[in-house]
């Protein structure tokens with residue numbers, strides 16, 4: 434490891450413990466993050482995972498690591514086909530439209546684009562090749578509806594579920610969890626599904642069909658990141674069966690797969706697991722439309738990534754209020770010029786290296802903001818400049834954008850301010866007060882400055 438890079442510790446689902454992230458190549462972190470299946474707008478669960486791994490990536494880069502971040506687009510899936518059939522449209526129309534909405538929304542919530550974005554449709558040939566190899570090794574077999582992986586031969590199957598195969602079957606071995614087919618074992622899963630008439634189909638030696646979801650990710654991650662890549666990430670709901678089954682194929686192939694597994698916790702909306710809408714927010718697009726698009730990032734930062742997070746009207750309103758205070762700080766200190774406190778930066782770097790402790794990271798931000806404000810109140814510009822530079826540096830490391838430009842004042846507000854100034858000059862206090870009330874109803878206040886009265890948002 435390069436001496437000045439912090440040693441990162443992360444919880445590993447495979448061991449159930451926090452342990453050092455060992456890198457294949459010093460200073461370079463290779464990450465695969467399961468991306469969206471593009472058949473609907475992104476929901477709040479998507480929002481959480483993209484924000485968690487965006488923060489991880491930004492922090493690693495800020496700390497000096499180079500990050501290769503691969504995140505796929507699943508553009509072959511039963512849900513896409515179902516929607517296309519229901520709406521009598523080409524499935525490509527659904528996937529292209531949903532992918533555009535996905536990335537537009539990512540831009541709005543400041544999530545960086547992946548280094549590479551493989552599409553499942555670009556990898557079908559390689560998937561067919563992988564399945565052929567697995568059949569050749571007797572690890573997979575054909576039934577009348579597809580090709581399946583035989584999990585009984587897989588060493589350590591159940592690693593990510595933290596259960597043995599027997600426990601898995603006992604606990605969830607009904608048809609709902611494992612499906613019902615002519616499978617040899619209930620936990621065997623589809624690598625290739627034969628297509629029905631009218632469904633999208635690709636050629637294969639076993640018959641026309643499409644790859645299974647678990648096959649898509651194992652092929653794309655190994656192709657772009659290579660064997661033994663550093664970190665595989667995703668929501669906790671993907672640990673089993675999706676990630677377990679990706680891993681099973683790599684084991685059957687004799688390929689070294691991800692060295693470390695990171696999963697983020699669930700999103701609860703008013704006590705329910707992502708099933709209900711809160712107020713008028715049903716998905717991530719609504720959230721970005723109707724609230725400050727940065728609010729969800731702040732919520733995510735204030736919870737540890739492995740804890741469940743609750744998204745409610747109150748928690749979003751609190752996040753927006755906190756952002757308002759951060760923006761006020763940023764405007765108030767925008768003229769100050771100072772260098773960040775390296776002691777605080779070091780402490781932040783260390784806290785975050787400990788299993789991505791973002792609540793501790795945010796505490797450093799809030800402390801620096803408080804110090805900057807109180808130094809300004811006390812007239813200590815130098816101390817204020819240092820604290821302000823520290824807070825800005827940390828916000829940058831977390832991807833938390835501050836708005837320090839004074840909001841543009843609409844013409845009608847400017848006109849009211851001018852009218853109020855005239856009323857005051859004419860000592861028409863009743864009129865001046867009435868205009869002040871009108872301004873505050875519109876969300877503005879008037880502050881006296883050296884250049885005369887100016888409008889500021891409330």
Ligand SMILES: [Zn+2]
Pocket residue numbers: 466467468650675
């Ligand atoms: Zn995946």
